Amino acid sequence: MKKIITLVLTLVLTLSLAACGSDSNSNTDNSDNNDSAAVTGTVSTDGSTSMEKVIGALGESFMAANEGVEFTYNPTGSGAGITAAQEGRCDIGLSSRALKDEEKAGGLKETVLAYDGIAIIVNPENPVNDLTLDQIAKLYTGEITNWKDVGGNDAEVVLIGREAASGTRDGFESITGTKDKCQYRQELTSTGDVITAVSQNPDAIGYASLASIKDSVKALNVDGVTPSEATVKDGSYKVQRPFVLVTVEGKELTPVAQKFFDYITSPDAAAIIAKAGAVAAN
Amino acid sequence: MRTKRAMEDAIHGLFLLLGLVTVGCVLLITVYLIISGIPAIREIGLVDFLFGPEWDSAAAEPKFGILPFILTSVYGTAGAILLGVPIGFMTAVFLAKAAPPKMKAVVSSAVSLLAGIPSVVYGLVGMLVLVPGIRKIFHIPDGSGLLAAIIVLAIMILPSIINVSMTALEAVPREYEDASLALGATATETWFRVSVPAARSGIAAAVVLGVGRAIGEAMAVMMVSGNVPNMPALFQSVRFLTTAVASEMGYAGAGLRRQALFSIALVLFLFIMLINAALNFFLKRSKEK
Numbered sequence: 060m061k062k063i064i065t066l067v068l069t070l071v072l073t074l075s076l077a078a079c080g081s082d083s084n085s086n087t088d089n090s091d092n093n094d095s096a097a098v099t100g101t102v103s104t105d106g107s108t109s110m111e112k113v114i115g116a117l118g119e120s121f122m123a124a125n126e127g128v129e130f131t132y133n134p135t136g137s138g139a140g141i142t143a144a145q146e147g148r149c150d151i152g153l154s155s156r157a158l159k160d161e162e163k164a165g166g167l168k169e170t171v172l173a174y175d176g177i178a179i180i181v182n183p184e185n186p187v188n189d190l191t192l193d194q195i196a197k198l199y200t201g202e203i204t205n206w207k208d209v210g211g212n213d214a215e216v217v218l219i220g221r222e223a224a225s226g227t228r229d230g231f232e233s234i235t236g237t238k239d240k241c242q243y244r245q246e247l248t249s250t251g252d253v254i255t256a257v258s259q260n261p262d263a264i265g266y267a268s269l270a271s272i273k274d275s276v277k278a279l280n281v282d283g284v285t286p287s288e289a290t291v292k293d294g295s296y297k298v299q300r301p302f303v304l305v306t307v308e309g310k311e312l313t314p315v316a317q318k319f320f321d322y323i324t325s326p327d328a329a330a331i332i333a334k335a336g337a338v339a340a341n
Numbered sequence: 342m343r344t345k346r347a348m349e350d351a352i353h354g355l356f357l358l359l360g361l362v363t364v365g366c367v368l369l370i371t372v373y374l375i376i377s378g379i380p381a382i383r384e385i386g387l388v389d390f391l392f393g394p395e396w397d398s399a400a401a402e403p404k405f406g407i408l409p410f411i412l413t414s415v416y417g418t419a420g421a422i423l424l425g426v427p428i429g430f431m432t433a434v435f436l437a438k439a440a441p442p443k444m445k446a447v448v449s450s451a452v453s454l455l456a457g458i459p460s461v462v463y464g465l466v467g468m469l470v471l472v473p474g475i476r477k478i479f480h481i482p483d484g485s486g487l488l489a490a491i492i493v494l495a496i497m498i499l500p501s502i503i504n505v506s507m508t509a510l511e512a513v514p515r516e517y518e519d520a521s522l523a524l525g526a527t528a529t530e531t532w533f534r535v536s537v538p539a540a541r542s543g544i545a546a547a548v549v550l551g552v553g554r555a556i557g558e559a560m561a562v563m564m565v566s567g568n569v570p571n572m573p574a575l576f577q578s579v580r581f582l583t584t585a586v587a588s589e590m591g592y593a594g595a596g597l598r599r600q601a602l603f604s605i606a607l608v609l610f611l612f613i614m615l616i617n618a619a620l621n622f623f624l625k626r627s628k629e630k
Binding site for chain 1: 397398399400401468469472473476482483484485563564567568569578580587588589
């Protein structure tokens with residue numbers, strides 16, 4: 060009996076805390092967006108796990124601004140998301156790669172929501188300024204282990220990356236084609252840690268989301284292109300991938316899904332996308 | 342009279358309730374960990390899970406072997422004890438027996454301050470000073486790894502070791518030492534032949550407390566150990582039980598991968614229960630004396 064009372068009490072406490080949290084959230088967010096006519100219903104999204112942060116942040120702010128709207132996200136992976144969109148199991152499919160031609164031919168439509176730009180960073184003392192995508196892949200798979208082979212000092216390369224579940228790691232490895240083959244010396248758990256580790260070691264190389272690069276490290280040119288918001292957007296900087304919204308050509312979205320679609324592709328959402336570490340396409 | 346009685350009962354009830362909240366939390370966590378930790382172990386197999394030499398949860402064919410984590414946690418803790426206990430023990434003897442009062446006040450407050458520093462600060466200092474230092478001193482490409490973690494842990498367990506052994510040493514009856522001195526033993530002989538043996542249960546408890554602190558630390562270790570699931574070696578990048586959970590939890594999503602993290606937490610929990618049992622054993626013995 061006593062145990063039950065305790066359990067109930069603990070639950071009540073946690074719930075009241077949680078309630079406080081969500082209350083204050085919706086209050087702050089409501090103030091900046093309450094122009095629209097009320098729509099209710101559910102927006103379901105399904106797909107890329109790398110887009111979790113971006114789509115999650117957008118979904119949260121959309122729900123906060125529209126009462127009675129439910130947003131769901133099912134992290135299944137890009138391929139599964141595209142299939143789900145095609146079969147109508149979700150409103151909007153999410154893919155962290157561009158659609159293939161045969162997928163487009165199958166009646167799917169892609170809308171680029173944002174670009175995920177990943178900077179390759181080294182210590183400012185490192186004389187190397189430019190690497191090709193192929194060289195980067197060879198460095199990370201351990202084929203090249205000394206900086207002198209890519210025009211640097213005679214020193215062993217120290218590979219710094221992110222933990223296995225990181226979206227940035229997934230992005231980097233899929234772009235460079237090094238999935239599950241990287242010989243990391245350090246696997247750190249945040250962008251900040253990667254930047255600090257690289258800034259402390261003259262022979263280190265790492266990767267981090269473009270939005271978070273600081274002066275303490277040097278971002279390398281890849282195939283001669285300097286990473287920046289502009290070069291990511293026009294596609295000349297290679298270490299990037301699009302975050303794509305997948306819908307069915309000619310099939311109308313539900314009103315609430317259409318509203319969500321319009322909201323996240325509008326310039327208003329750019330700040331939220333940037334905060335989640337990507338470059339907004341609009 | 343009656344109101345006084347009612348008041349007394351009410352307050353008694355309130356205290357009981359508050360006490361039960363604590364017990365309830367412990368029970369809740371224990372039950373939750375066991376319930377969520379068992380399925381993955383069952384699916385992977387206890388032997389494969391505990392003694393599997395490879396961990397790669399994100400691969401196309403995931404491998405869930407936590408032997409590297411267990412060994413790293415054991416080696417790291419042992420290393421920290423090896424470094425930290427002699428320093429902490431000597432400091433405690435010095436503070437309890439030899440130090441002049443002013444000196445004792447200064448050193449004691451420094452020790453308390455050490456205990457109050459948040460672990461992320463240890464990690465940050467380790468990352469900015471210790472890791473580059475190890476790289477330069479040993480001429481290796483990268484300084485992060487087991488050695489850096491051991492040094493950080495050794496410093497972090499110092500306050501618990503010093504404080505607990507100091508209390509034990511101070512509790513040794515004055516007469517023991519007086520008798521030893523009267524028999525012609527020097528002060529140093531008295532400390533090490535009389536005071537320390539008399540306080541040994543308390544000192545053992547201090548060591549066990551240090552072990553508990555070292556094995557449960559995550560943040561500071563995560564920042565200096567490199568965090569790659571390798572088999573442990575002194576300069577190798579390694580991952581501890583704690584950091585294995587912490588570094589993948591944020592993203593793990595659903596399914597076996599997340600459940601496996603709970604199973605690691607369960608293993609860690611069992612380790613700590615064991616250490617707590619040992620601690621209680623030593624403390625009880627020192628009280629009985």
